Amino acid sequence: MSIQKRRERERAERERLIVTAARDLAESEGWDAVTTRRLAAEIEYSQPVLYSHFKGKGAIMAAVAVQGCADLAAELRTARTAADGTREALAAVGRAYADFAQRRPALYDAMFTLTTDLPFATAEAPAPLKEAFGEILAVVEPVAAEGEDTGLLTETYWAGLHGLVTLMRSGRLPKRAHEERLGLLIGHFAAGGG
Amino acid sequence: MSIQKRRERERAERERLIVTAARDLAESEGWDAVTTRRLAAEIEYSQPVLYSHFKGKGAIMAAVAVQGCADLAAELRTARTAADGTREALAAVGRAYADFAQRRPALYDAMFTLTTDLPFATAEAPAPLKEAFGEILAVVEPVAAEGEDTGLLTETYWAGLHGLVTLMRSGRLPKRAHEERLGLLIGHFAAGGG
DNA sequence: CTTGGATTTCTAGCACTGCTAGGAACAGGA
């Protein structure tokens, strides 16, 4: 059944096309511009085709988010391995994270701000997501104080980074002192808490 | 012209009614349920009346957010003044903040997550907003290390709290270890960063 | 080469959103 295979291949290809189009459109014009009609026009098919691939718009965004996690994980890994010293690694990953959020805001939103039905803090979380978290964990672990739960500490550090970038991007924190705030966060986590 | 005054009074009353209805509806059914039609029905007027008071739905949400800031400021103040010791105050305010976010998620979203045209980090920010920030500042200042910018440190602490509550509420962080994470954040900020 | 049946894809439409133009109802002053 070679025909069947070709069809499946074409379907998979089209599915990738949808996700890519959604990502590109979101990154260039924001998620508000990503409507099902617009997306359909972009891939040169009609709207209902989208629903034969995904349950709905949310599912498409989730697919974009998973892709984004893979990108983020790669960037964090690069930053981590390039740094020498535990404290430097913590700082490098933190800065890389914030940099990613600023450079690709739409992608970041899909991953971490917009509501999604993606399983996050469970075992069935997508692999790229776990990888990204693992990268942060890898730099937090060495700076953890005696008796601290490294997983929880990583989550807390992540939350700090997330708070900084989201509040800044929404205009709730002034952009100018971003570096200083980032430095403060990193400093306070590198120092260890009593 | 007493008639004029009565009319202004009635208008102001109706405006309060709109904001209250929006807040109540959002808190009981979420912001998605707050549509202009629903809101109009709630106050027993037609849709266009809303637009004679506010520029649009966003402006109504902004009004709700300002009210929310006042509420938050009051709760933070209570927590701060009830605590004795600098470190206890820092912890109490942090917990009160997180508690507020969990107890009144819709209000919190209007204030700190949904996009708004409210001026935040500028001089013309609404007074309740500055008050709420001031409450956090008041507990961060005493624990700041030598040479640390207390304003920036407050912003960073706030970001940490914000990150924790938003990631948890969106299901990205498991709910169960919330207290521990909060404790870690507080601990790392109370300790001072090197 | 033609036909039949299954699959894929599209057209058209639903119920909803925020928002607004233009006419109706109402008020107070003469």
Add this chain to the structure above:
DNA sequence: TCCTGTTCCTAGCAGTGCTAGAAATCCAAG
């Protein structure tokens, strides 16, 4: 009682996510 200016509502626009049912397409059998 009429007139004028304000207030308010009805009706509608352009857009959203999503879907039912018709149309077009494709492959295999005759």
